[in-house]
Amino acid sequence: MSTLILLFESSVGYSLFKIKEWEEIQNNTTEFIKSSLDFKNLKESVKLLASHQFETAKEAMENIQKVSNKETSKEMISFLKENLPSGKSFVLGVLDINLAQGIKEKVKCEIEVGGFITEISRVIRANLHKFLKIDEDDVIKAQLGLAHQYSRMKCMFDVNRDDKPVVQSIALVDQLDKNINSFCMRIKEWFGWHFPELSKIVPDNSAYTKIVNLIENKDKLIAEYNSEDSDLKQKLIDIVVEPDIADRVYEGARASMGSDLSEIDAINIRHFCDKVSKLITYREGIGHYLKDKMKMLAPNTSNLVGEVLGARLISHAGSLSNLCKYPASTIQILGAEKALFRALKARSGKTPKYGLLYYSNYIGKSAAKNKGKISRYLANKLAQSSKLDFFSENREGHYGDEFKKQVEERMEFLTSGVKPRKNVDVMKEVSEKIQEDESKNKKKTKSKKKTEEESDDEEENKKKKKSRKQSTVSEVSEKPKKKKKKVESDDESDNSAPKKKSKKQKARKASDSS
Numbered sequence: 001m002s003t004l005i006l007l008f009e010s011s012v013g014y015s016l017f018k019i020k021e022w023e024e025i026q027n028n029t030t031e032f033i034k035s036s037l038d039f040k041n042l043k044e045s046v047k048l049l050a051s052h053q054f055e056t057a058k059e060a061m062e063n064i065q066k067v068s069n070k071e072t073s074k075e076m077i078s079f080l081k082e083n084l085p086s087g088k089s090f091v092l093g094v095l096d097i098n099l100a101q102g103i104k105e106k107v108k109c110e111i112e113v114g115g116f117i118t119e120i121s122r123v124i125r126a127n128l129h130k131f132l133k134i135d136e137d138d139v140i141k142a143q144l145g146l147a148h149q150y151s152r153m154k155c156m157f158d159v160n161r162d163d164k165p166v167v168q169s170i171a172l173v174d175q176l177d178k179n180i181n182s183f184c185m186r187i188k189e190w191f192g193w194h195f196p197e198l199s200k201i202v203p204d205n206s207a208y209t210k211i212v213n214l215i216e217n218k219d220k221l222i223a224e225y226n227s228e229d230s231d232l233k234q235k236l237i238d239i240v241v242e243p244d245i246a247d248r249v250y251e252g253a254r255a256s257m258g259s260d261l262s263e264i265d266a267i268n269i270r271h272f273c274d275k276v277s278k279l280i281t282y283r284e285g286i287g288h289y290l291k292d293k294m295k296m297l298a299p300n301t302s303n304l305v306g307e308v309l310g311a312r313l314i315s316h317a318g319s320l321s322n323l324c325k326y327p328a329s330t331i332q333i334l335g336a337e338k339a340l341f342r343a344l345k346a347r348s349g350k351t352p353k354y355g356l357l358y359y360s361n362y363i364g365k366s367a368a369k370n371k372g373k374i375s376r377y378l379a380n381k382l383a384q385s386s387k388l389d390f391f392s393e394n395r396e397g398h399y400g401d402e403f404k405k406q407v408e409e410r411m412e413f414l415t416s417g418v419k420p421r422k423n424v425d426v427m428k429e430v431s432e433k434i435q436e437d438e439s440k441n442k443k444k445t446k447s448k449k450k451t452e453e454e455s456d457d458e459e460e461n462k463k464k465k466k467s468r469k470q471s472t473v474s475e476v477s478e479k480p481k482k483k484k485k486k487v488e489s490d491d492e493s494d495n496s497a498p499k500k501k502s503k504k505q506k507a508r509k510a511s512d513s514s
Helices: 022-027 029-035 039-045 057-068 074-083 097-107 115-126 128-132 136-156 163-192 205-215 218-224 232-240 243-254 263-297 299-305 307-317 320-325 328-332 337-346 361-365 368-391 398-416 423-513
Strands: 003-009 013-019 046-053 090-093 110-112
Touching: 003 057, 003 115, 013 074, 013 115, 013 128, 022 029, 022 115, 029 039, 029 115, 039 046, 046 074, 046 115, 046 128, 057 074, 057 136, 074 097, 097 110, 115 128, 128 136, 163 205, 163 263, 163 307, 205 218, 205 232, 205 263, 218 232, 218 243, 232 243, 263 299, 263 307, 299 307, 299 368, 299 398, 307 320, 320 368, 328 368, 361 368, 361 398, 368 398, 398 423
Parallel strands: 003 090, 090 110
Antiparallel strands: 003 013, 013 046
């Protein structure tokens, strides 16, 4: 009867446990779990063979990352090879099937995987601190620390981390549009009692709120519109853009049938208009942010159908990775799921032709009989563009521009019969264009590097010339000093020579006198 050795992975490290009479325990797992509540009984059937504790948090993180990815680490394989019995017949118990396959390839032993292994692992996990003879608090701290680090790493390297700002911003844009529309309707109803003609002259919500915030009262408009001291007329023209519309607002105020407005009502309306105008400017800022994000995330999709519709498709799919996995038929009906299932349930056969793609300009431009064909073709191009955005490293959106031209060519083909280009030819053209751009960019970078190197060489040469000049100047200044010293030494030798001669002469004279 072969022995079972269980590999247990934890936040503390790797452990090997020997399970005695494991086939009997496999038949009576419920009795084994009940008896394992007492650690003495558990010790009789489960024995710790070896353990490898992680020395640092980095080592623990690397190993747990490998285990979660169903891969074997070097530490695990070396630990198994060192501590597994050689020559004896044994069965290695592993929790995960994919991890077991990797271990089997490298260790080459019989492996047991199943519900029985999970039950024993649960029992060992509850009593791990007793087997390893460490404090239970230390094990809990290690588990918490590793869990926080692992979740932080998952959030940092999440594939869909760039999609989430787009999903949230498009939801915010839709919510702001609803709120702004409802607030502007409230302003029109409130101020309409005083100046009802203004809503017909200026239908735009943003311009209407700015005008109400500016004029406050039609009496003020009538009094200050043509006065030279006030700049109300110029401000009104800046809001409305056209002077004719500003004149129409003035004439409407003069002939208005509205009731008078008290000062308190005017103050409250002005404050409310100020808040709504700030909300409108914030909505415009969020729109610019969304466009910039979409150009970075999905340039081809945004060039094909626009940033807003592309963001709605990504939001409805959940992420760009989900959208690129969808076939064209699913993309075509995204947003019309209820209508689809209603038609399938009723067996009417009138399934929806488009969902969110209805808001595309191509569907609005095409004739009623061609809308289904254009939506199907557009969904096909969206499936291609989303795949290119997710898998391609090129962020310039050349494919999206060509797909847009293809959709327009298809619309012309359906109306006039002019044959469009083939998709293969279009893809070849775009790939060649991208290669040309890359080669140009490489040449530019090389030329920049050369110019930088040349400039660096010139600076070095200038420095060398300056240093040479300084050295020559110093040499020239030092040479005359040396000559002077030599001259001085010659003078000293000349002075010393006559002194020696005079001594000899004195000696001769003394000898002559003697």
